Amino acid sequence: MTESVSLSHLPDPSAADDTAPIQAPRLWRQDGWTAQVIKNEDDEGWAVAMYKDGEAEPALVGPWTMGRDKKNPKPLDGAAFRTLVKTASEVLRRHEQHLQAMLHKRIDIATAGGTITVLLDIVPDEDDPYACLSARDAGDELLAEVRVRPGFKLNATTAAAWIADDFNPPR
Structure with missing residues (x-):
């Protein structure tokens, strides 16, 4: 109580x-x-x-x-x-x-070329909140980085789809 x-x-x-x-x-x-x-x-x-x-x-x-x-x-x-x-x-x-x-989510996706780590970092700005979606290889090299809406849902399905779409910005 x-x-x-x-x-x-x-x-x-x-x-x-x-x-x-x-x-x-x-x-x-x-x-x-x-x-x-x-x-x-x-x-x-x-x-x-x-x-x-x-x-x-x-x-x-x-x-x-x-x-x-x-x-x-x-x-x-x-x-x-x-x-x-x-x-x-x-x-x-x-x-x-x-x-x-x-504010910070991470998921590892196994691909034919090795494991790719997909990160979502939400920036809770009062005027213009956004999120940064990025992908890194097993050696921690940046493969891609795009700005997405802060409500973007990162899960195994959305991460794999983003990788399969050659890291084009998700819709």
């Missing part, structure tokens, strides 16, 4: 020029990261938002443990902060891997 947390009342961590470490019960800043414990607007619970320095949006927002009085949040500490940094870093790493996989 996803909890809804309002972040509108938080200061913009990217606006802070001060990168000096802070180790307060609800705000911890160290090593390029800031953890901020916030009130969950949808219930009586608490959440923690993790920001990477220079970023306006949190890399991670998750539930935070209640303190012993069951009203206030448990204070941040060094061990919890290190765990939060590790988790937020992993979230960012996975996001980057996903983006890389979405």
Whole structure:
């Protein structure tokens, strides 16, 4: 179940020029990261938002443990902060891997002349997005390169058809 947390009342961590470490019960800043414990607007619970320095949006927002009085949040500490940094870093790493996989595709096609690697690199330009379709031989020599629409679907069938058509731009 996803909890809804309002972040509108938080200061913009990217606006802070001060990168000096802070180790307060609800705000911890160290090593390029800031953890901020916030009130969950949808219930009586608490959440923690993790920001990477220079970023306006949190890399991670998750539930935070209640303190012993069951009203206030448990204070941040060094061990919890290190765990939060590790988790937020992993979230960012996975996001980057996903983006890389979405923008860069590769397929190897076996031909009579050897294996040809066909690559599709999408350039997500806001004004003029496009993709570059290229082919390389087993020695990594460029055989062909054409510009295609960003929605071009690279798969074994389209790659083989492009090779069979002597690398003429796909329609």
